[in-house]
Amino acid sequence: MLAKGFTGGRVLDLGCGTAVLAMAAAKVLGGPVLASDIDPVAVDVARANVTANNLDGQVDCIVAAGFGAGGDRLAGPFDLVFANILKGPLISLAPDIGANMAPDGYLILSGILNEQADEVAGVYRENGFSLAKSSAIGDWTTLILRKSPA
Numbered sequence: 734m735l736a737k738g739f740t741g742g743r744v745l746d747l748g749c750g751t752a753v754l755a756m757a758a759a760k761v762l763g764g765p766v767l768a769s770d771i772d773p774v775a776v777d778v779a780r781a782n783v784t785a786n787n788l789d790g791q792v793d794c795i796v797a798a799g800f801g802a803g804g805d806r807l808a809g810p811f812d813l814v815f816a817n818i819l820k821g822p823l824i825s826l827a828p829d830i831g832a833n834m835a836p837d838g839y840l841i842l843s844g845i846l847n848e849q850a851d852e853v854a855g856v857y858r859e860n861g862f863s864l865a866k867s868s869a870i871g872d873w874t875t876l877i878l879r880k881s882p883a
């Protein structure tokens with residue numbers, strides 16, 4: 734992705750938990766990252782971690798279930814979305830993620846067991862994505878998908 738010239742733009746860590754991925758992305762890309770989670774306790778922890786890592790103003794953490802109740806900040810288009818959740822929520826979120834991605838935008842999905850990867854990729858294909866890369870480490874697969882051009 735970075736090797737292909739990706740420089741950031743609007744970036745979302747969906748299901749941020751502690752915000753570890755959002756903070757890593759902010760460090761690597763150097764731009765703003767929005768981090769959201771359904772769990773208010775996770776978002777409190779995420780905010781504390783962002784402050785401890787001197788990333789206030791660069792990583793913004795909000796409570797939201799999927800794309801709901803996030804207001805304008807969760808309205809697409811996003812150029813990069815990553816979601817380390819689990820198969821069930823990832824499949825449920827596919828239409829909303831698809832609707833909020835920029836054309837040619839990158840989507841990175843993890844939290845998927847190897848045997849679940851084909852099903853998840855299939856659902857995302859139905860929602861306008863093509864599979865750019867699938868990578869397994871141990872029992873877990875990460876999918877890198879690309880939204881169709883406009």
Ligand SMILES: C[S@@+](CC[C@H](N)C(=O)[O-])C[C@H]1O[C@@H](n2cnc3c(N)ncnc32)[C@H](O)[C@@H]1O
Pocket residue numbers: 747748749750751752753754769770771772775797798799800816817818819822844
């Ligand atoms: C496996 S944890 C991963 C946390 C973090 N992204 C990481 O990589 O360490 C999944 C997170 O997704 C959140 N989550 C689950 N369903 C969600 C949804 N529909 N919308 C937003 N967050 C969700 C959970 O609250 C949890 O914090």
